[in-house]
Amino acid sequence: MRTMRTTRALLVLAGLALTGCGLYGIATDPYIDLAQHPFDILRWAIGGLVLHDGLWVPLACLAGVTLARSTPVRTGLILAAAVTAVALPAVLRAGHHNGNPTVLPLPYLRNWLLTLAAIALLTTTWALLHHHRKRR
Amino acid sequence: MDDDTPAPRRKPYDLPLPTPPDVLRRGPLREGTFTSALHEPRTAVVIGRWLGAALLTCFLTGLLSHVLQQPPTWLRDHLPSRPVNGYRVTQGLHVISGIAAIPLLGAKLWTVYPKLFEWPPARSVLHALERLSIAILVAAMLLEVFTGLLNTLQWYPWPFPFRQTHFWLGWLAVGGLLLHVAAKAPLIARHWRRVRPGLAQRRAFLTAVTASVGVVTLTTAGQTVPWLRALDLFAPRRPDLGPQGLPINRTAVQAGTSTVPADWQLTVDGPRPLRLSLAELAQLPQTTAELPISCVEGWSASAHWTGVRVRDLLDLAGAPADARLQITSLEKDGPYRVVEMPATYARDPLTLLALRVNGQVLDPDHGYPARIIAPNRPGVLQTKWVTRIELI
Numbered sequence: 066m067r068t069m070r071t072t073r074a075l076l077v078l079a080g081l082a083l084t085g086c087g088l089y090g091i092a093t094d095p096y097i098d099l100a101q102h103p104f105d106i107l108r109w110a111i112g113g114l115v116l117h118d119g120l121w122v123p124l125a126c127l128a129g130v131t132l133a134r135s136t137p138v139r140t141g142l143i144l145a146a147a148v149t150a151v152a153l154p155a156v157l158r159a160g161h162h163n164g165n166p167t168v169l170p171l172p173y174l175r176n177w178l179l180t181l182a183a184i185a186l187l188t189t190t191w192a193l194l195h196h197h198r199k200r201r
Numbered sequence: 202m203d204d205d206t207p208a209p210r211r212k213p214y215d216l217p218l219p220t221p222p223d224v225l226r227r228g229p230l231r232e233g234t235f236t237s238a239l240h241e242p243r244t245a246v247v248i249g250r251w252l253g254a255a256l257l258t259c260f261l262t263g264l265l266s267h268v269l270q271q272p273p274t275w276l277r278d279h280l281p282s283r284p285v286n287g288y289r290v291t292q293g294l295h296v297i298s299g300i301a302a303i304p305l306l307g308a309k310l311w312t313v314y315p316k317l318f319e320w321p322p323a324r325s326v327l328h329a330l331e332r333l334s335i336a337i338l339v340a341a342m343l344l345e346v347f348t349g350l351l352n353t354l355q356w357y358p359w360p361f362p363f364r365q366t367h368f369w370l371g372w373l374a375v376g377g378l379l380l381h382v383a384a385k386a387p388l389i390a391r392h393w394r395r396v397r398p399g400l401a402q403r404r405a406f407l408t409a410v411t412a413s414v415g416v417v418t419l420t421t422a423g424q425t426v427p428w429l430r431a432l433d434l435f436a437p438r439r440p441d442l443g444p445q446g447l448p449i450n451r452t453a454v455q456a457g458t459s460t461v462p463a464d465w466q467l468t469v470d471g472p473r474p475l476r477l478s479l480a481e482l483a484q485l486p487q488t489t490a491e492l493p494i495s496c497v498e499g500w501s502a503s504a505h506w507t508g509v510r511v512r513d514l515l516d517l518a519g520a521p522a523d524a525r526l527q528i529t530s531l532e533k534d535g536p537y538r539v540v541e542m543p544a545t546y547a548r549d550p551l552t553l554l555a556l557r558v559n560g561q562v563l564d565p566d567h568g569y570p571a572r573i574i575a576p577n578r579p580g581v582l583q584t585k586w587v588t589r590i591e592l593i
C-alpha cells in the first residue's frame with residue numbers, strides 16, 4: 066500500500082514535470098513561434114483526436130459487430146488495418162520525392178495490394194478450415 | 202467495463218461534481234453500447250505495456266539523437282565517437298519502435314474506447330483533470346506517430362516545423378503516459394498477471410495485434426537491418442538503392458552543388474594553414490574504413506569509404522589535439538551548411554575526409570569532391586561538398 070502510494074506520487078510528479086516541459090517547449094520554441102502561429106499545432110492535435118475517435122474507431126467498432134464475427138476474419142481485418150496505416154502514406158506519396166529518387170523508390174501500391182491479397186488468402190483459408198472443423 | 206473495480210474512493214482534497222441529468226445520456230453514452238468482451242482492463246494492460254515500452258524506447262532514442270545533433274555546451278566534448286554503429290542502432294530502433302507503436306496504439310485505443318463515453322463524464326475535479334491529461338496523451342501520441350511516419354517520407358503537409366514539434370510532443374506524450382499510469386496504478390496492478398482460465402477471445406485478439414506488429418516491423422525494418430532488406434516493402438528507403446548503391450538525404454541539385462568550382466581547394470585552418478587541391482589530397486596517405494550513413498529518418502547503409510584521416514590533416518596544420526572543428530560545405534544554404542565537430546570525433550582514426558566510396562570517386566550526390574564521414578554520427582552532420590575546416 067505504502068509503495069503503491071509513493072510510486073503513484075512520484076509518477077504524478079514526473080508526469081507533471083514532463084508535461085510542463087513539453088508545454089513550455091512548445092510555447093517558447095523560436096521555430097514553432099507560438100505567438101505568430103497560436104493554433105497550428107492545436108488544430109492538428111484536435112483534428113487527429115476528432116478523426117480518430119469520431120470516425121475511425123466507430124467504423125472499426127461497426128466492422129467488429131458486422132463483418133468480423135469470426136476469429137479468422139477479425140484477425141485478417143486487424144492485419145489489413147495495421148498494414149494500411151503504415152503503408153498508405155507511401156502509397157499516396159509515391160513519385161513525390163522533390164528531385165531525390167532515393168526517397169520512396171519502391172512500387173508501394175503493388176506491394177500494398179499484394180500484401181492485402183496475401184492476408185485475404187491466408188484468412189480465407191483459415192476461415193474455411195475453421196468452419197470445416199466446427200461442422201465435423 | 203471493469204465491474205470488479207470498486208468505484209475509486211474520493212480523496213479528501215477532491216471536489217465532487219454533479220452528475221448531469223439522465224436525459225443527456227444518449228447515443229454511445231448509454232449503458233451497453235459496446236458489446237465486445239475485450240473492452241476490459243486486462244487487455245488494456247497487456248497492450249498498454251507494449252505501447253508504453255515502445256513509447257519509452259522512442260523517447261530515449263529520440264533524446265539521444267537530439268543531443269547528438271545539437272549537443273549542449275557542457276556535453277559537447279564528451280560525446281563518444283564509438284561504438285561505430287551506435288547511432289545507427291539507436292535511431293534505427295527509434296523508427297522501428299515508432300512504427301510498431303502504430304498498431305499498438307490502434308489496438309489500445311479501440312480497447313478503451315467505451316471509456317470515452319463514461320457516465321458521469323466527470324465524477325470530481327480530479328477525475329476531470331485525469332480525463333484532460335488523457336486527452337493530451339492521446340492527441341500527442343496520435344500526432345507524434347503521424348508526424349514521425351510522414352517525416353520518414355519527407356512529407357510535411359502541416360504548417361508547423363517538424364523537428365521541434367515532434368520533439369516537444371514527445372515530452373507531452375511521456376508526461377501523459379506517466380500521469381496515466383499513476384491514475385490507473387491500482388487497476389494495472391490488479392491485472393498485471395494473467396488469471397486462468399484466460400479469455401479465448403482475448404488471446405485471439407492479442408495474437409492478431411502481435412502479428413500486426415510483426416508484419417509492419419518486418420516490412421519496414423529492412424531500411425536499416427541488412428538481413429531484412431529483402432522484406433522491405435513499405436519503408437521509404439532501401440539501403441542499396443541510390444547512386445553508387447547508397448541512398449541520399451539531399452541531392453547535389455537540391456543543395457546547389459552539382460558543379461564544383463574548377464579551382465576548388467580544401468582550406469584547413471591552423472598554425473600551419475593548408476590549402477589543398479583534390480590531386481594534393483589524393484597524394485596524402487589514404488585510409489579505407491567501413492562506416493555507416495545513419496539518417497535521422499531511420500534508414501542506414503554501410504559503405505567502404507576511402508580518404509584522408511581528419512586527424513592527419515589536423516596534424517599537418519599543427520592543430521592542438523583538443524581542437525573542435527567547424528566544417529563548412531559548398532551548399533548555398535540549409536541548416537547543416539556549417540557544422541561543428543567535437544575533438545572526440547575529429548581525433549578518431551576512423552573519421553575521414555572521404556574522396557571515394559566503394560572504390561569509386563564520390564558521386565556529386567555523395568559530396569564530390571570531398572565529404573566527412575565519421576563513426577557514430579547522425580547523417581545530417583556528415584558534411585558533404587566540404588570546402589573549409591576551421592578550428593574553434
Ligand code: HEM
Pocket residue numbers: 202203240241242245246248249250251252253254256309310313316317332335338339342378381382385388389
Ligand atoms: C502511450 C501509451 C498509452 C495510451 C495512449 C493509452 C491510452 C489509454 C486511454 C485513452 C484509456 C482510457 C482512459 C479512461 O478514460 O479511463 C486508457 C485506459 C487504460 N490504460 Fe492506457 N494508454 C497507454 C499506456 C498504458 C500503459 C503503459 C498501461 C499499463 C501497463 C495502460 C493501462 C491502462 C488501463 C488498465 C486502462 C483502464 C482500462 C479499463 O478501465 O478498462 N495504458 N489508456
